Amino acid sequence: MACPHVSGIAARSLGSPELDPYSIKPTIMTTAESTNHTGRPILDENQPARVFDMGVGHVNPQRELNPGLMYDIRSDDYIIHLCRLEYTRSEIFSITHKNVSYNVVMKMNRGFNLNYLSLSVICKDGKRRKMFRKRLQNVGSPNSIYSVEVMAPKGVKVIAKPKRLGFKQTL
Structure with missing residues (x-):
């Protein structure tokens, strides 16, 4: 409901x-x-x-x-997030209808962090701390x-x- x-x-x-x-x-x-x-x-x-x-x-x-x-939060934050989730350029285009410079976005040092209320944490390689x-x-x-x-x-x-x-x- x-x-x-x-x-x-x-x-x-x-x-x-x-x-x-x-x-x-x-x-x-x-x-x-x-x-x-x-x-x-x-x-x-x-x-x-x-x-x-x-x-x-x-x-x-x-x-x-x-x-x-x-x-x-802005629309570009979602695009960066989709890139970090390893969506392809064509998948991102099908969602956003924008051509994305995938390589430029992936070089941005924003990590896997959508500016959003909830958090999702994946611990790899024995790392226990996330910021x-x-x-x-x-x-x-x-x-x-x-x-x-x-x-x-x-x-x-x-x-x-x-x-x-x-x-x-x-x-």
Whole structure:
């Protein structure tokens, strides 16, 4: 049942002057809540749901229009991501309808990191550490301070730096 609800929220957001098409999905995800309408944890078979049980949680259409922070994502970020996933030039063209200079994109030092709310980690060659950088934009009140909250799966240690994000009004 989530699909028609989220589709309606996304369609409404397309008319918002503050949100561009690339920011709609991340703002829906970042403003979702991990509690139900009564303020209690979302349940899965009468147990508190885990991240993989509930995804990002219950969408909140009112908060989505005023997310505060937003992951700054652009169409080129998706193209770079497709290149990093080793899609061919013709596959990328069939998705984007753009001719991509594949070799130039692959030389960019952005790693395998789509500037997106969720992370996917593949550990190869015994490497156990991964570092991700995320680009955020304050679309909320000027002079805002946000605390970083991480919900890591069991057995995974996540260190977020900094733990507080401060934004000042620009002139």
